[in-house]
Amino acid sequence: MVDLMVIAGTNSLLIDPISWEEERMRRQEEERMRRQEEERMRRQEEERMRKQEEERMRKQEEERMRRLEEEERERQEDERMRRLEEEEERERQKTGLAHLRIVLVGKTGAGKSATGNTILGGEGFKEDSSPESVTAQCEKQSGEVGGRKIDVIDTPGHFDTSVTIEKMKGELERCFYMSVPGPHVFLLVIRLGRFTEEERNTVKWIQDNFGEEASTYTMVLFTGGDQLRKKSVEQFVGESVNLQDLISKCGGGYHSVINDSDSSANPDQVPELLKKIEEMVKRNGGQHYTNEVYQKVQRKIEEEEERKREEERKKKEEEMKKQEEAIRKREEEVRREEEIKREEELRKIEEERQEERRKAEEETRKMEEERQEERRKMDEEMRKIEEERGKMENEREKMEKKRSRRNWFERLFNL
Incomplete structure (x- = not known):
């Protein structure tokens, strides 16, 4: 009866370490999956930032091309008006x-x-x-x-x-x-x-x-x-x-x-x-x-008009530069805001990850303590079993001695 109890207790103690190992592997798998998810989110964020940068560059290029087209249209319109004025002037001079x-x-x-x-x-x-x-x-x-x-x-x-x-x-x-x-x-x-x-x-x-x-x-x-x-x-x-x-x-x-x-x-x-x-x-x-005076005045007027056109062109260029600078600053602000937001998200993810890691470590520590406690109890049980076994051995030996002595007396009486 005692031997069966010992065997049952021993089997129960042998199952607990296996369960603990399964729990550890399960947690390792969860950690691996979590890291994969973080890596996927990081790649998605990088892809999103890359697309935003490409979109910003595309818009800048479209804006630059649009302005170049506007300048070209203005230049062509100025050239058309100049030719028209020259043609009108020639016609006026003819008639x-x-x-x-x-x-x-x-x-x-x-x-x-x-x-x-x-x-x-x-x-x-x-x-x-x-x-x-x-x-x-x-x-x-x-x-x-x-x-x-x-x-x-x-x-x-x-x-x-x-x-x-x-x-x-x-x-x-x-x-x-x-x-x-x-x-x-x-x-x-x-x-x-x-x-x-x-x-x-x-x-x-x-x-x-x-x-x-x-x-x-x-x-x-x-x-x-x-x-x-x-x-x-x-x-x-x-x-x-x-x-x-x-x-x-x-x-x-x-x-x-x-x-x-x-x-x-x-x-x-x-x-x-x-x-x-x-x-x-x-x-x-x-x-x-x-005469020479009128021609000189005409040249002055043309030079003045050219100067005004040049000033207007420079003014437009300056305005375009200011607009580009404003767009650049705004894009920089948006980029910084997105970076701050992304860093904040990553920080939160890292904090959550660290918190999960801390909890996992805490649980692992507790499981280790429980395992050690179970091992200590198991050792204590084994020690008690050994003591019980020793006692049983002593009892058996005593019983064996008594049986031998009884047999000796029985043989002696029979003689």
Whole structure:
């Protein structure tokens, strides 16, 4: 009976180490699976970051290509507009009809401003009947007359004593800029009945300030024709040798206008003036007037326009750089935020992994302690069994001795 108990207890103690080994292997497998999962998540995160970087680079490249295309379109549009303007300018130079530039010159009080309003059919220029100069500086007004664009440049009185030489030079320069690339006609405005020595020298003044060839683009324009009473303009001119000499120096002849607020009273005077200007332009080869000064001014204007275009281009480039920098900074912020988020996730994963490892180690330690405790108990049981076995051996020996002694006595009695 005792032997069976010993065997059963021994088998029970032998099963516990096997269960502990299975638990250990199970935990090792779980740890391996967890690490595989972490590795898979890490690879997924790296793949996601790689795709984000590729997407960012792709967007940057698309933005760069889009800007290059925009610049190319702008350049092509500028080139198209430039060619169109050149073509229009060539056409204007051929015909002289699409766009006329008129410069009004004359002494103070001749009626230049009123003449400009009469030509354009409006009241763009300020008028005054006083002998004082109304136009203190060059002024430009534009309009459309008879289907063509007309620019009229009004100038201060060129013999005005209130205007200094320096100021007159400045106004002449303004006139060049306003009439660039060159006027089609200089209208020398003279009020009928007030022809003076100063006006006799006007053509020379035009030549001195605008160039020798300017006289071939000059036309005398009389104002105040309604004050001649019963005389015609032709009769008035025929009676003045000085006027005839002045007109002979001008390539455009002469014309007269009445600057009345009621344009319907003289409906033909402006069309006739424009017709004479057209004929003069044709005689001059369909070209507007130009000289070295106008060409210099034209170059300055073109250089200024080129400078402005360059500044605009640099400004756009600067804006693009700022936008790119802003995009780059934003992408950098997003990247940093994602890195921080990813690091935080990895940190949490690592903390969880360490916590799981700590728990696993704690459980392993507990299992080891339990195993050692079981082993200690098993050793204690084995020791007790051994002691019990020793006692049983002693009892058996005692019983054996008693049996031997009894047998000895029995044999002795039998003898």
